[in-house]
Amino acid sequence: MAAIEINFDGLPGPTHNYSGLAEGNLASERHKSLASNPRQAALQGLAKMKALADRGFVQAMLPPHERPDVAALRALGFSGDDAQVLSGAARSAPQLLAACSSAAAMWVANAATVSPSADTADGRAHFTPANLVSHFHRSLEAPTTTRVLRAIFADDRHFTVHDALPSVPQFGDEGAANHTRFAAAAGAPGIELFVYGRAGFDTAAHAPRRFPARQTREASEAVARRHALAPERTLYAQQHPDAIDAGVFHNDVVAVGSGSVLFCHERAFVEQETVLRALRDSVGASFTPLVVSEREVSLQRAVATYLFNSQLLARADGGMVLVAPAECREDAAVSTLLDRLVSDGGPIREVLTFDLRQSMQNGGGPACLRLRVALTAAERKAVPARIWLDERLHAELVAWVAKHYRDRLAPADLADPALLDESRRALDELSRLLRLGSVYPFQRV
Ligand code: SUG
Numbered sequence: 001m002a003a004i005e006i007n008f009d010g011l012p013g014p015t016h017n018y019s020g021l022a023e024g025n026l027a028s029e030r031h032k033s034l035a036s037n038p039r040q041a042a043l044q045g046l047a048k049m050k051a052l053a054d055r056g057f058v059q060a061m062l063p064p065h066e067r068p069d070v071a072a073l074r075a076l077g078f079s080g081d082d083a084q085v086l087s088g089a090a091r092s093a094p095q096l097l098a099a100c101s102s103a104a105a106m107w108v109a110n111a112a113t114v115s116p117s118a119d120t121a122d123g124r125a126h127f128t129p130a131n132l133v134s135h136f137h138r139s140l141e142a143p144t145t146t147r148v149l150r151a152i153f154a155d156d157r158h159f160t161v162h163d164a165l166p167s168v169p170q171f172g173d174e175g176a177a178n179h180t181r182f183a184a185a186a187g188a189p190g191i192e193l194f195v196y197g198r199a200g201f202d203t204a205a206h207a208p209r210r211f212p213a214r215q216t217r218e219a220s221e222a223v224a225r226r227h228a229l230a231p232e233r234t235l236y237a238q239q240h241p242d243a244i245d246a247g248v249f250h251n252d253v254v255a256v257g258s259g260s261v262l263f264c265h266e267r268a269f270v271e272q273e274t275v276l277r278a279l280r281d282s283v284g285a286s287f288t289p290l291v292v293s294e295r296e297v298s299l300q301r302a303v304a305t306y307l308f309n310s311q312l313l314a315r316a317d318g319g320m321v322l323v324a325p326a327e328c329r330e331d332a333a334v335s336t337l338l339d340r341l342v343s344d345g346g347p348i349r350e351v352l353t354f355d356l357r358q359s360m361q362n363g364g365g366p367a368c369l370r371l372r373v374a375l376t377a378a379e380r381k382a383v384p385a386r387i388w389l390d391e392r393l394h395a396e397l398v399a400w401v402a403k404h405y406r407d408r409l410a411p412a413d414l415a416d417p418a419l420l421d422e423s424r425r426a427l428d429e430l431s432r433l434l435r436l437g438s439v440y441p442f443q444r445v
Contacts, residue, residue: 002187003116003374005258006058007311008387009049010108010369011397012041013064014423017409018362019098021137024211025363026247026303034361038103039405041358043398045106045369048354050394052323057313058380059389061397062371063430065105065144066440068420072100072140083417090415099137101414106359107368109177109252110138111145113223116181116374117158119190121228124160125379127153128223130175131164134214139167147439155382162226165219170200173219176371177250178239180257182283186314190374191282193235194220195251195269197244206270208244215239215251235278238270247303252367254302258312260286261320261347265302266293288347297333305334309365312348319349325365326355386435396433400426 020032053059070082076096078085089097105111115126129145132138142164153159165171178197183190197213198206207213217236224234239251243265248254255264260283262276269275272291280287292302302308304327311323322341328334328351341348359369375383386393404426406419413419424442431439438444 003118003376003379004058004186005314005372005374006060007052007370008060008062008108008373009045010062010106010111010371011064012038012045012106012359013067013103014038014405014426015067015101015409015414015419016041016103016106016358017098017101017411017414019102019411021099021102022135022249022363024244024247024249027361027363031361033411035408035410037358037407038409039401039407042401042405044354044356044358046394046397046401048356048366048369049389051352051354052313053389053394056316060387061389062108062111062148062387063434063436064103064427065141066427066442067103067423068097068101068414069140070420071441073097082420086415086417086420094411097414098411100140102137104138105141105145107364108371109368110175110250111141111371112149112175113179114176114371114373115192115227115229116190117376117379118187118374119192119227119229119233124158125153125373125375126227127159127161128173128226129161129164130173131167131171132174133167133169133172134174134212142167144439148436151436151439152383152385152387154384158379158382165222170216171219171222172200172214172216173223174214174250177252177368178215178220180255180262181374182257182260182262182279182287184260184284184286189230189233191233191235191279192224192229193237193257193279194224195237195239196220197239206238206241208241210245211247211249213239213241213244214249233282235282237275240267240270243267243299246299249363252309253306254299254308256308256310256312256367258320259314261288261290261312263290263308263310263312263322264292265297265299265308266291267299290341290346290348292337297337301331301333305331306360306365307334309367311366311370315349320347321350321352322348323366324351324353325360326353326357327360329353384435386433400430400433
């Protein structure tokens with residue numbers, strides 16, 4: 001049965017803020033301490049989901065996580081009641097409070113690596129939640145992500161949700177942001193490309209100098225083994241260390257692929273020609289690389305506009321839509337490139353742009369905000385949760401955001417115990433709305 005690729009978008013949570021937590025992510029570093037607008041962040045995300053659903057793309061969503069993560073602060077030695085834990089952390093370790101308050105779970109491209117049932121030996125769709133060990137604030141996501149995925153993909157006739165890989169730097173795993181699946185035809189077994197930034201057990205090999213490489217080759221290989229992928233349909237490539245040093249902390253900042261198309265910068269991968277040749281051999285003659293030269297758009301511009309952090313969506317007529325950040329139309333060179341892509345008769349027939357500035361200022365564009373899961377009709381039917389975005393769910397979510405979210409959050413507000421209460425109340429209501437069961441720590445005590 002033919003599967004269709006479904007975008008599960010992460011929803012920014014009520015504590016969305018700018019804390020400069022992500023080294024090597026230039027937008028996060030630049031916007032540190034800016035006041036945020038969580039309500040606008042959530043509404044911008046919902047507007048993208050709604051617009052794509054209205055165009056006939058099946059759209060789903062994933063919920064925010066519980067933040068501030070009081071349990072994580074307690075594990076770090078802060079004590080007393082919840083309000084005292086927050087005020088103690090604010091006083092003596094504001095960076096830890098910020099880390100434990102991050103709404104970074106919205107970038108669900110990092111939630112997990114997903115292999116659809118057409119690719120795996122046992123015919124089930126496999127999920128490995130990412131351990132995200134490269135940054136403390138993101139490493140907190142794995143347990144809730146695992147519970148949420150197990151609530152949605154609960155039916156073990158169709159799905160396997162693994163545990164995250166061991167949480168050590170040698171197995172640094174950032175999920176689908178470093179993973180691309182190609183398939184020449186819908187329903188055909190895919191070619192899965194795993195992209196890593198460094199070797200976990202051989203630190204001498206080709207590493208970036210300035211910024212950390214988050215994904216290790218060993219992590220990618222372990223995920224491929226667990227998912228029981230056919231070795232002849234599994235490829236590995238290394239991110240170019242220069243790209244990481246230019247701010248490409250995840251491969252999806254410099255490349256996006258879908259179907260038979262790869263849209264990337266010419267400086268995305270080490271030995272890029274070899275990678276493209278291997279993809280052509282595996283995907284077949286229909287493989288279409290759209291490689292942008294440094295001369296046309298520099299790596300620096302690509303990072304500044306997030307050109308490649310776009311979604312490539314297949315329309316019913318076979319053409320593709322590129323879903324790009326609004327920033328791409330504000331840069332003359334990038335905007336010209338987008339027009340050229342549409343006019344030159346290639347696979348991209350249309351470009352849509354969205355204002356996702358609240359997320360973008362933390363380094364999260366359209367592609368970061370979504371996790372792709374290819375599902376057959378039977379697999380979709382086996383999902384008990386109400387996560388499919390239709391007119392009604394969208395309206396309910398917009399009302400829910402209006403009811404619970406603040407429109408301004410400054411760094412000092414993270415210690416406000418009322419924010420914790422508001423956030424828990426909101427998530428309690430949301431988990432009922434989405435029929436997820438008790439996925440949050442505060443619901444489980
Ligand atoms: O891990 N930003 C996230 C952005 C993730 C983008 N995802 C993908 N490229 N797939 C990160 O760097 C910033 C949080 C802060 O600074 O407050 C942050 O975590």
